[in-house]
Amino acid sequence: MNGVALARDIAAIAIGASTGGVEALTRLLPALPGDLAASVFVVLHLPRERASLLPEIFAPRCRVPVRDVHDKDPILGGTIYFAPPDYHLLIDEGPQLALSMDDPVEFSRPSVSVLFETAAAVYRERLLALQLTGAGSDGAGGMQAVHAAGGITVVQQPDDARMPQMPQSALDRISADYVLTLEQIMNLFEALPRTVHV
Numbered sequence: 001m002n003g004v005a006l007a008r009d010i011a012a013i014a015i016g017a018s019t020g021g022v023e024a025l026t027r028l029l030p031a032l033p034g035d036l037a038a039s040v041f042v043v044l045h046l047p048r049e050r051a052s053l054l055p056e057i058f059a060p061r062c063r064v065p066v067r068d069v070h071d072k073d074p075i076l077g078g079t080i081y082f083a084p085p086d087y088h089l090l091i092d093e094g095p096q097l098a099l100s101m102d103d104p105v106e107f108s109r110p111s112v113s114v115l116f117e118t119a120a121a122v123y124r125e126r127l128l129a130l131q132l133t134g135a136g137s138d139g140a141g142g143m144q145a146v147h148a149a150g151g152i153t154v155v156q157q158p159d160d161a162r163m164p165q166m167p168q169s170a171l172d173r174i175s176a177d178y179v180l181t182l183e184q185i186m187n188l189f190e191a192l193p194r195t196v197h198v
Contacts, residue, residue: 009125009126009152009193010038010126010127010128010152010192010193011037011038011039011077011123011126011127012038012039012040012041012075012091012095012119012122012123012126012127012128013038013039013040013041013127013128013129013130013192014041014043014115014116014119014127014128014129014130014146015028015040015041015042015043015129015130015132016042016043016044016112016113016115016116016129016130016131016132016134016138016139016142016166017042017043017044017045017112017131017132017133017134017166018044018045018108018112018133018134018135018136018138018163018166019045019133019134019135019162019163020132020133020134020161020162020163021044021045021132021133021134022044022054022057023162024132024133024156024161024162024182025042025044025058025132026058026061027182027186028132028182028185028186028189029042029058029061029062029064029080030061030062030063031186031189032062032063032064032080032189032192033063033064033189033190033192033194034063034064035078035194035195036064036077036078036192036193036194036195037077037078037192037193037194037195038077038078038128038192038193039075039076039077039078039079039081039095040064040079040080040081041081041083041089041091041115041119042054042080042081042082042083043083043089043110043111043112043114043115044082044083045108045110045134045138046085047085048085048086048109052082052084052085054082055067055068055082058080058082062080064078064079064080065078065079065080066079066080066081066082067079067080067081068081068082068084069081069082069083069084069087069089069097069099070097070099071097071098071099072092072096072097072098073096073097074094074095074096074097075091075094075095075096075097077195078195081097083110083115084099084110085110086101086109086110087099087100087101087109087110088100088101088102088105088109088110088111088114088115089110089114089115090114090115090118091115091118091119091121091122091123092118092122093122095122095123098118100114105138106136106137106138106139106141107136107138108136108138111138111142112131112134112138112139112142112166113138113139113140113141113142113145114142115142116129116139116141116142116143116145116146117141117142117145119146120142120145120146120148120149120151121145121149123149123151124149124150124151125149125150125151125152126151127146127149127151127152128151128152128154128192129142129143129146129151129152129153129154130154130155130156130185131143131153131154131155131156131166131167131170132156132161132166132167133156133161133162133163133164133166133167134161134163134165134166134167135163135165135166136165136166136169137165137166137169138166139166139169139170140166140169140170140172140173141173143155143170143173143174143176144173144174147174152177152178153170153174153176153177153178154176154177154178154179154180154185154188155167155170155171155176155178155179155180156179156180156181156182156185157179157180157181157184158171160180160181160182
């Protein structure tokens with residue numbers, strides 16, 4: 001799979017992480033180009049009882065706008081969305097955002113797999129799903145859905161992850177399109193489609 005095909009096809013990027021995820025995202029999200037065309041959805045396992053400060057932390061660091069998630073909001077291209085604590089983040093037809101308080105999946109709410117599965121159903125081959133550091137196996141089932149829908153699967157190299165279990169659990173289920181270090185993922189971002197200015 002070459003950079004030209006990747007650049008032409010990606011409309012959305014779904015990212016999942018748990019332990020070590022803030023540090024990984026601190027490197028990755030500022031590397032996204034400011035004229036990114038794709039929408040970006042992030043699920044990071046957080047304590048349920050505390051408000052998330054992720055939008056406030058990342059907005060000044062990123063060249064791509066960061067927005068809070070509100071149920072039924074239309075999805076904007078070139079925008080980063082963080083799942084709020086204790087809500088599943090789903091992608092609905094439209095496309096639009098949806099929030100759910102359904103039961104935890106893989107002991108997690110928000111669940112990486114829920115994001116991946118619903119994004120795969122909407123974006124299919126135009127989705128890039130990225131499984132990062134974390135304990136447990138959340139995201140592995142979602143990666144299978146992305147793979148089955150024809151999306152691009154990217155898994156952080158387990159040896160490069162602070163916690164290798166989540167990346168390894170994905171690799172136990174699928175043959176990922178890319179298994180990369182954080183540095184290599186940042187290079188992959190260079191192939192993402194950009195907005196056209198006229």
